[in-house]
Amino acid sequence: MNSINKKLEYIKANNLYRKIKYLSESQDKYTTVDGMKVLLMSSNNYLGLSNNEDVKQSAIEAIQKYGLGSGGSRLTTGSYDLHRKLERKIAEFKNYEDALIFNTGYMANLGVISAICDENYYIFSDELNHASIVDGCRLSKGETIVYKHNNVKDLENKIKALNPSNRIIVSDSVFSMDGDICNFDKIYEISKRYNLLTILDDAHATGVIGKTGRGSSEYFKYKPDITIGTLSKAIGSEGGFVCASESIIDFLRNKARSFIFSTALSPIVISGAIKSLEIIDENIQLVEKLSNNISYACKRLNEIGFDIDSHSPIIPILIGDEEKAVKLSELLLENGIFIPAIRNPTVKKGCTILRLTLMSTHNYEDIDYVIDIINKYKLEI
Ligand SMILES: Cc1ncc(COP(=O)(O)O)c(C=O)c1O
Structure with missing residues (x-):
């Protein structure tokens, strides 16, 4: 004490x-x-959607139909049709094959990084990445190599210095405190040259960057292999998500512990988030x-x-x-x-x-x- x-x-x-x-x-x-x-x-309610009348109405309809809590984890009794509808909507919005919802963006970073990066992985992480990425790296069994903020030269030198093995680059797309945007097109080219996977965290990019607010997959020339994000900022609701290929999502559904061992999000926030995405699509x-x-x-x-x-x-x-x-x-x-x-x-x-x-x-x-x-x-x- x-x-x-x-x-x-x-x-x-x-x-x-x-x-x-x-x-x-x-x-x-x-x-x-x-x-x-x-x-x-x-x-972080960048588009004002958290108090939007249509979003609130959608949440009210959900509580009337489904009640308050979801009553179980996603793999037991907690998956509603609404959860899947939101996953399909996010995947389409971000232009990916599939998506998986987590309870927060924090839990998405923890779950995805720790599930993918076993002891055979090197993780290259920007020094200004969000705490949830840092904690995901700590929780994983891989080795984390921190590169200088947004510095592709330093990133490439660090990649070259290590023997090829399973490797991944992870970065915020919009940095949460400085608000600057990651140099992803250069990072992507490096990732292809040396055969690494790329993950971007679109927490502050979703609804914000790209011509129609779709985030990284619209803003950059290249699309990251995996995009993580949150529904708690421009979407005005709650929850985290990951977008990737069908096989990566299938793997995460089976392996990401913060997805498996936590009660599913309330249908209220799910329904509100679906409406928010529709509003962004149309406005x-x-x-x-x-x-x-x-x-x-x-x-x-x-x-x-x-x-x-x-x-x-x-x-x-x-x-x-x-x-x-x-x-x-x-x-x-x-x-x-x-x-x-x-x-x-x-x-x-x-x-x-x-x-x-x-x-x-x-x-x-x-x-x-x-x-x-x-x-x-x-x-x-
Ligand atoms: C870059 C970044 N990633 C992840 C998160 C976590 O998202 P959530 O608030 O949904 O846990 C945040 C903010 O909270 C963030 O700024």
Whole structure:
């Protein structure tokens, strides 16, 4: 206990202590945080679908038909026809032969990487990959080789240095904190040259990149062998997924422990996710609106002295010092804007950011307001 208290003291003394803030309204551009009405500028609900009327109606119909919980794991009693319908929809949306749903994106990364990569595998993993990829690598029996962020030269050198065997490259497609996009077309060419499998994590790409929001399979020239993703961000629901060939999906259905040993997702979130995907299919303007907001926010941030060129809704405003970033986040909150400071261990020490995220429901006035406030306080912190 003593050592736990000491660690907690260390966290507090280094401005790394985290406290949960509670929302008491839906995840819209305006919400209520700890009793205060705010402009939400930090949600992953990029297309505003989590509170969409048609999505909610679809969820209501599901609870009326199926009830609340799914009552079992997918391989026992928990598979509803809806689960399969969503898997087929995701596979079609992403242009793959088949798909498999997991309970979260985190569990998808854990399950897929640990099932595929046995002791005969080398895993090449980008140094800024999401924690769930890192944990999937740790759980696997393969050996992980970390390459420099988005650095294809370093990746190739590391691949060349090892004898050929079973090898896989895994990367976020849109990096979750920096919002930059992986250099996948180059990575894919390397993977073909040296005969490696490729996995991309489309958590922040689905509904976001590609002309119609399909993510990596639409945005890049080449398609990864395996795409992992989540339904919890632009899709506005919950759950993770993996897309691949029929045989890989069949293998994962039989081998991925986080798929096998956990109760299936509620039909409510499944039904909502199906509706969200249909809405994205039919409303390309949602994706376009988000993309316009991204360009506008970057232009405005450059005008006030931040060097930011994001092509995703994640706009990292680098503050560096933990205390200053927390202070700026508090000042923004006092002005009715919610953007938490993201600190170590999510980012490197001394690289604290305000992780501003955009939604298609924001407009240019919202963006102007936030940027003007940041500009006002950036020199005061
Ligand atoms: C890149 C990335 N992968 C996976 C996940 C995990 O997804 P989920 O929230 O569905 O567990 C996240 C975010 O939470 C993420 O940013």
